[in-house]
Amino acid sequence: MATLAGEFVSTEGILFGGSSEVRAASLLERKAQIAELAKEEAALAKQRDSLCTKRDEAKTAVEVALQLQREFSEAERKIDNLRSEKNALEGQVGAADERVAKLDGELQTVRDQLAREQTELDAFEAAQSETTLREEELSEKINQLRLAVATERQRHENLVARREPMRARDAELFELITVRKGDIALYEQKLAPQADESRKSEVLIKNHSTQREEAQANAAKIAEQRTTRFAAISARETELRDLRDSLGELQDRRAQRQVRESQLQMKIDGVAEHISRSYHVDLREFAVDEPAFQKVLRIQAKRWIDRYTDATNGDEGADSPSRSENAIQLAEADLEKLVADLRTQLDNMGPVNLDAVHEYDELEERYKFLEAQNTDLTNSRRELLDVIAQINSTTRKLFDETFAQVRTNFREMFAELFGGGRADLSLLDENDPLNCGIEITAKPPGKQLQSISLLSGGERSMVAVALLFAIYMVRPSPFCILDEVDAAMDEGNINRFIRMLERFVEQSQFIIITHNKRTIAKADVLYGVTMEERGVSRLVGMKLTPSVQASPEVTSNGGEQKPRQQRLALAMR
Template sequence: ISFLVLERLAAHDPEEVQMMESATPVLSLIDAPETIRKALWLLLRYAYITQDLATAETLSRQHPSCTFVTPEGERIDPKGIIHGGSSRENEGLRLGKKMERDELLTDKERCMQRIQDEEKTLQALNRSLQEIPLAEKERHLQALVNERNVLEKQLTQIDIEQQSRARELEQIHREIVEARRKLQTTEQELTSLLPKIKAIEEKNNERYALLREAQHKIGRSEEEHKRLSKEVQNRQNSYREAQLELDKIRYKITSGLHNIASFAEESDVMQQEISTAQDSVTRIRAEVESCGKELECMLVESAKRQQQSTELEARYRECKILNQETRNAVRELRRSHEIGLQLSAELQQKQIELERGIDNLITAVQTRYSCNLQDIDTEPPLDFNKDDAEKTATAIGDQLQKFGAVNELALEEYEQEKERLDFLTGQKEDLLGAERQLRTTIDEINKTALKKFQDTYNTVRGNFISIFRELFEETDEADLMLLSGDDPLEAHISIIAKPRGKKPLSIEQLSGGEKALTALSLLFSIYLVKPSPFCILDEVDAPLDDANVDRFIKLLKKFENNTQFIIVTHNKKTMASSRALYGVTMEEEGVSKLIPVKLEKKHAERSSGNDAE
């Protein structure tokens, strides 16, 4: 038995191991405590590892003082003797188990500390979750929802009143315009009648002149008659002609007298119309002034109502945003709680696996080396002990003899596994960061979409009520109701349409024409939010009667300045109201032909023909 006294080895400082091509020093692969590093240097400073036996033989001839070992366990000593194989009891031997055990114990302590920290965090989260007054928040939320419903009803009533006021103002404006137009027409007629009156007076003067002339002719004719009566027998023919001429003149005189009487009556009627028109002008001016005053009062009242409506809408939006933020906070706390539970379960599972691995290692060491690792003192001795030194030397010698069974790929496998662990850890961190970023983006998108949805919904709702009342009656009831739900973006929208004299429980109970008009109201209310230059309608007037077709045409005329409508129809009224008509016929089987007709040109030709007549 040989012994190495570590204290006496202190005088020998380890030198740099000589490096060789195609060979690796054994000392570069061994990690040992400082207490035995010098002893290992004395024992293994000339030991190298090669890839195969041929390389070992070549290097042995070049360096006869060195020992070369192959991964298969073959060894060439300085004497040139080749050793191969290993004993069965040395197979599977591994070096550095103590250090690996210490590392595992350190990892276990770190895991236990991390588990305790996570449990404390989880307890803190549970306390925070319990401290949140969910019941009070829900009651407050319900109160806000009820208040929102009341405000929506009030807002609807205000909208209805505002629209009614707007319609009344529009009606007053139309009446004012109509009164002004009538006033202008009356003044124009009066202006146009004055020349006619003058012309009639001139005609009367001319006819008076003709009458006087006729009277003079009658006088002359009577004188001629007296003269001719004396010569009756000689001038019978001249007498008859004179008598005929006299009858004609008398007829003209009678006609002139009748015309004079009719012209006098017409002049009296015109004077009465002029006085009536002047009275109407005075009355219309008084009405215009009173309507202007009423209009100013209504505008002031409308401005006040509009301000109240704006304030109510602002309060409603603030309450809704606060509700959404509260829900987001609760959702985040629940998500954090779930993540904490998952991490706790994973750490517990990892702890169990580590404890199982430590037990397996302790059992393997106890089986192979007949020693209990838990009983070994890891602290180095203060004084030198021969027995301990003997045991250490024996253990080192045994390790050197069993060196052939060392797994040289363990370090490489460890590096690969460590690299993969670092990669997976980085991937996990990236995924968690991406998840947080995605959740933040989703929340922002939901807030923006909710705001835009509310604005668009309110606009479409107001347009729907207005257009529905244009197509039906002013007193008919129509509305769009957003059904309550957790997410307004996924809530259903209920369409309320109640024409006069009907109280349907659903739209399915309406007639075909009423359904079509309701659908048109909804279509154009959405269209007003984002108008389009073109709109194609396919036989939408098929279920409508003549009165509703007129309303439909009136609605189209309202939007025809900004949108070109292409309508597929069989209704004559719809065709008559269009500017261009395209008929599709099939003169030959399987061959369609398009026949365009410009209705505006036809109307212009017809109106010019009437003017010419």
């Protein structure tokens, strides 16, 4: 390297200099200096490369050290957990040892109890041998003692039978203690029910003895009742035989009457078929209406008499039928003539419409169906109106509760955003809250109470934000999208708006479209849309966190925006 004084220092540290006078360097000196400088530049480049390599190695070593540090911390945490588990297991083992000692004591107690019961059994057997000597005098007492001895023997056998499983259980306990000491609690739960079963068995034996004595007494009573009932059954059987004889006679009579009824039915069917062929009348459905018959007979007889009088030119002889206002009398021959005349008229009328009854039945059935449908629709309409009224009542109740909460929250949010003032929500028609509108009145600090339409753009934005967060406090949502709500706000209002976002950012995610730098500075993730080439828009994403290096994500789509135009989507969480 060269100094300002004209001296030259080589890489070996040798100083080259001339006279103190300043003179112009020659061309050869300059070439030599250039060559030396080139060598020094190459040496410095090598040193720089070696330093860069060492820097990369140092970074790798730091990362490896950090990884080892994390693994060491994880290993220490696992060691602490294993120590805690070891202490807990040692405590469980100690508790299990204490429980084993307790079970040994209880087992020894049970063994002592078995020895006492064996002694009592020997005493009972001696007492039994003594009672056999006095069998003739105390037979009833001997029977009771035998029953007691049998009971005790059964009890002894049960105890002996239980002793072997208890010994096996003891051996199993010793084996299982070495394998799994944690199962001792389960065996403790099983030993307690066995003791309860022993006590319950003794109580049940005593109860069964008492029940057997009561059953014997009841058996004697039942035997007496059986004898009495057998006598009653014999008497009833005698009555039953008499009733069966009477039933046979009645069945014979019924058979005779059924034969007679069949004969009469055949005759009736023949007459009905004849009438059906002749008059097209079904006698099975025909009901005699005597007043109507007499009325029709009088009318037809009157007409026939009129025709008879016209035919005889008004001459009324002795054999002519009598006619009066109250009664019309016809001889048998005249009745036959009337019937023949009516039969001729029926034949002239032609066949009867036999489908009229069927058509009437169909119309009547359709009328009943339509009537049932009308009733069903009326009931359904009434039920729907009741349901609608209930839904309206429930909806109105829920709306009133929610509106009251939103109203209270809106007052608090307004005062917090504006630093004072007051605001309120009111219904335009309180009688119909579900269909009416809502009026917002606001009074910022230093202004009169007025409608929201008279406020400035920034104030209206702040009122909208206050209402939004008031509703958000009642019905929170996992996501919230805000589109340039801070466009008309000044710096002070933007600061309050950001503080409000920070209040709710812990419970929801906010996606904000904004151009304001202060709002963008509070974001965790930033997305911008730009157009580097005409007709091709690009989306650039960036994480605004200190610990993570910004890495843009670029996607392309078609668009007709101006070059370099940007629109930022602010995502806060």
